[in-house]
Structures are given as C-alpha cells and as structure tokens.
Amino acid sequence: MSNDKTPGFFTQIPDYALKNPNLNSTDKIVYGEIYTMLNTMRVCFASNAHIADDIGVQPKTVSKSITKLAKLGFVTVKLVYKEGTKQIDKRYIQLATPMPQLGHTPCSNKSIPYAPNGVDPMPQLGQVSKSLSRPLSRSVKPTMSGSDEQDAVARKILNFMNKTTGRHYKPTATNLKLIKARMKDGFTFNDFKTVIAKKAEQWGQDTKMQQYLRPATLFAASKFEGYLNEQPVKGTRETLPSWIHEPDHQRSTKQADPNNRALIKRKLAKLRQKGEVKQ
Template sequence: MELLKDSRKKEWFWIENSLIDNLDLSTYEKMIYIVLVRHLDDESTCFPKKSTIAKEAGCSEATVKRTINSLEEKKLIKRVFRKDKKTGINTSNLYYVASSKLGAHTEPRGGSDRPANNTHINNTQLTNNIYSPAEQKEGKTNDKVIHKRIIDYLNEKVDKSFKSTTKKTRDLINARLKEGFVEEDFYKVIDNKVHTWLEDDKMNVYLRPETIFGNKFESYLNEVPRMAKNGNESVKQNKEVSKNKFANFEQTFTQYSNKELDEIIKKSQKAKFEK
C-alpha cells in the first residue's frame, strides 16, 4: 500500500489524475476519497468524523459508512478503529490513504507511528514529495506569515500583545486550517467576538487565541452579530440626550421621524414670526 505524502500548501491540495480516470470508482467513492486526502496530515493519515466527511462530500453518514467499506476493499484506504483509553468509547477512525495510481494496490507492509493511539504500520513506502526542499521551506515560512497576520489582526482589534510564535497559538491555528478553515475565517471570528465581547467587562478577557481559535471556532464563525432594529443600540445608549432638541443633529434624526421634524420646524418658524 503506497501512501500519499502530505506535501501540499495549506491553501490547496492535490489529487492524482489516476483517481479521476478510474472508471471503477463511483462518484461517492471519488468524493469521499478526495475529502480524506484534504484532511491528510504530514504522517499520511487523517481522522475526520463521519459527520464531517458527510458534510464535505454532500451525502449522508450511511453513505459514508458504505463508501468507506468499499474504498477499504479496493485498498485505497486503510482504516484503524480507535478508542479513548480512559473511557473505552469509540472515537473517530484513523485513515491511511493510499495512492490511487495503478499498480499501487498492494497489501500494507507498515507505516508510521501514532503515539496518541498506539497504532503501528511499519515500513510503509511513501511517494516522493512533489515539492523541492526550497519549496517545502517556503511552505513552512508561509505558515509563519499566516500566523503573524492573524495574531497581528487580533492584537489590533483588542489592543493586546499576543505572540504568533507561541506553540499553543500556532497549534490552534494549524488545527483549524487542517479542518478546512481558511485565513479569512479567522478574521471573521475575531470580528464577531470583538463585536460581542469587547464592551462586556466579564467576557472581554476571553478575547484571546486559546478561546476564540479553540473547539468552538466554527460556532463563532457562524454567529450573526446582533443589531438593534433602528441601528446599534449600544451606541445609542452611550449618547447623552440633550434637552435642546437641536443640540445634536444626528440625535435629532434618531429620535424623530421626517413628519415629526417637519412639524417641529413649522412650529419653530411660526413662533419666530409671531414674535
């Protein structure tokens, strides 16, 4: 079993032509294989949940289950069942993804070590990296640049000094990128949570990488900022109401309709001429 090497750049991933040309594979088999390749890590493995695979492939979880079985029968993937050591509960499966090239469908002779779940497949042959050493170095540099841009944006919004070189912060960002999120998603999450938490004395302490880039990242991304019917209510509440109706031009238009303003102006002009 010849495994695919995860040697892509994070903004995109590649698929072998032999997968597209394989007439023996169904549409779902090709789509689910592509989803698994998208999630590959640098050890040629991935472990997305069935619900994630179903969502990204556009099918039901039952279809995912059937298709995973058929891909394993065709020796395009190797599945390893995993359990939580403490609870004994099944967790997401670990998948080794084979090359789809013709002639590569041999029994696995081994692979890499996964210390987290004690999975061992030894002496697995990996395909050559499609990038030169210089390009691989460039890819790592690009990751550092992405980390810096994201953290710089967060610091600017919350007036803090978080570092993009912190291992925990890098790991959180990389984890979200491997799940398929893109750089722009981080900016949107930052904007959403700044809008919600910045003026909240209890919640603004959580405007930090470990909170907003953690497991609730997708929920934060899909939040819709609350706006009052007639504009931003928090801004209105902070405005001092003047007793003089014309002391603040913007305030006047906020409090009165066009019809009411016309009446006020007419009364004011009438009073002026009567004097």
C-alpha cells in the first residue's frame, strides 16, 4: 500500500501458505492479497495491475505468481470472455479446495481436509477476523522508518523539480539515489528548491542549456554545492524598458521598428540570464 493512505485492513497470509516451501515471498504476498479479498468481500476479480500496485511489483510478476498458485492447487481461475470474441472481459479467482497438503494427517471432521492439528487455518469466507482484519484504531498512527521518510522527501524534491521545469522525470532508483546522496551530505529541502529554481530561471529559456535541467546535472556531487552558492555575474545592470512586457497591441506606433525590437529583446534576455540586467 502507498504511504499516503491509512490501510483499512491487514493482509492475511494463512500459515499453510506462509510455510509452504514451494512458494517464494512474492507468491505468498499475492496469495495473501487474494485470500484477504475473498475473506472480506467474498469475491476476487482484481486485475494483475491492481494487485501489483498494492504490493509494489510489476503486473507480469503478479501474473506469474497467480499461474503458479493455480498450478500448485492454491487457487482456481475462471476467465469470462466478451461475447463472440477471445478477449478477456473478467477474471474470477477462488481458493481451491481442499487446500494443498503440508504433510499433516488429514482431519476428517474439518471442512478443510489438510488442516494441521485439527485447527482450521481458514475462517469461513465473509467472516472477517477481528484480530487480523479490523480497521486501525485512531490512536494507532502508522510510523515511517528513516529510509521511508528520506524516500518521501526525495520524491517531493523530484516532484518540485518536475513542476518547476516542466519535466516529467520518474522517481526511479537512479534519480532518488542522487537526491538522497546530497541529503546525506547535509543539504536541506530548501537548498534543493533554491538550486532548482535558480537553474530553471537561468536555463529555462536557453535552448542549449534546457537539456541540463535534469537530476543527473542538478544533483551531481561535483556541481550541486556550486549551483547553490552561485552568485549573479557582476557587471553593468540596466532596467528593462517597460514595453518589453507589454502585449504587442498596447505598444506605441512611435517605437522602433518591430524587427529591431525583437533583436533587442533577445539580447536583453541573454543579459538577464547572465545577471547583467534586472527587470
């Protein structure tokens, strides 16, 4: 589950699945998702993408686990196709019965033949376990580990960079690693905002420099501190004429030729980027 949402239920992984040596950790978590959905809603038609988003893996990974669970007899899968086509419309997943045997003596007086020590590991579907599935108490607040908190801050910084520069960089491991490395060096969230805003203003209108508005450049160990402490280039500072920011239809016809004004505007823009003129 994502960190910005308080989970309403715990995911349950029955003991017979948790201790099964034929299942890897992902298989067990996927099975837990299916088991919990069936236990709380009596039906599971969640897509691979939905389950993948919940547990933080790729949809194809979920697909492999469900295929494996079906092959080992943990679940059954029913596909419903659109009428007259071979295109899948819905998929229903149910728990297989009896459950896979773990080497225990079958219990004839139980609804699940292979329940160990006469204890039914699976409550009747629809009867949510109070100890496992009740909503979190308001007095219990989810806590984040140091690494989770650092990751959340790094994502906020990347999001600020994307909004400021108009880019769409994703929170990949490589991009977040660069940000976390600078955080580890002692730089603060405001330091990152300063560097991002400063370089966006300097390079945003420069076609040659726009390409460097990227994590690999802005957050590089050899450049970040220099960008942060960078001072405007010293030189003659002039005030831009007021007509620079006026719409064309508001400008006086007595002003210079439009072609000359455009040339002057481009030159002033370059001077402004170098810090030699002010608004």
